[in-house]
């Protein structure tokens with residue numbers, strides 16, 4: 001984590017917003033994670049896509065949290081908080097992916113729990129939604145572990161990999177999150 005002040009500190013990971021200097025490391029992680037990501041997500045894979053992504057997540061409606069392992073600074077995964085809607089909804093949509101070779105070690109569970117906490121505290125949201133393809137067992141399991149519930153099924157909801165795909169709508173409200181007792185997780189430091 002040298003030279004980088006984390007935004008959120010967890011037990012095994014720290015979250016920070018991405019910086020331009022992260023580009024090459026990020027693109028290398030995306031390249032080696034293609035077997036993990038395919039066919040579920042299509043992260044930025046070129047310098048141009050990375051620049052467009054950085055511009056997108058620097059607004060007031062979209063935020064990216066990149067997670068590094070505390071031990072050695074390895075980039076283990078990311079959660080994007082997309083399309084923050086204020087007014088009477090106070091909601092955002094999350095998208096996430098881990099990076100090889102760190103999947104299956106519980107890092108993304110901690111990362112998503114920390115981001116959900118950020119959503120209900122720092123971002124003052126009321127609801128966080130994740131749309132997941134029914135066959136994506138690891139993503140459904142992750143959402144469930146983090147306290148999301150499946151609210152329904154949306155046919156041909158989202159275009160992924162050029163095709164309109166069915167999705168399940170998973171969500172967690174601030175009240176459901178508070179009932180999990182995770183609001184006293186490690187403190188935000190930035």
Ligand SMILES: CC(C)(COP(=O)(O)OP(=O)(O)OC[C@H]1O[C@@H](n2cnc3c(N)ncnc32)[C@H](O)[C@@H]1OP(=O)(O)O)[C@@H](O)C(=O)NCCC(=O)NCCS
Nearest residue numbers: 036037040096097098103104105106107108109132138139
């Ligand atoms: C979805 C995705 C992020 C889930 O990641 P993951 O690696 O399963 O999640 P975690 O890092 O929390 O690891 C969980 C696993 O680690 C295990 N684990 C090992 N050590 C652990 C520890 N110390 N603490 C918690 N869990 C631990 C858990 O038991 C679990 O294993 P299981 O799946 O066999 O039950 C990942 O599969 C991915 O990137 N997929 C491609 C992109 C994608 O589908 N994104 C979502 C689109 S909706």
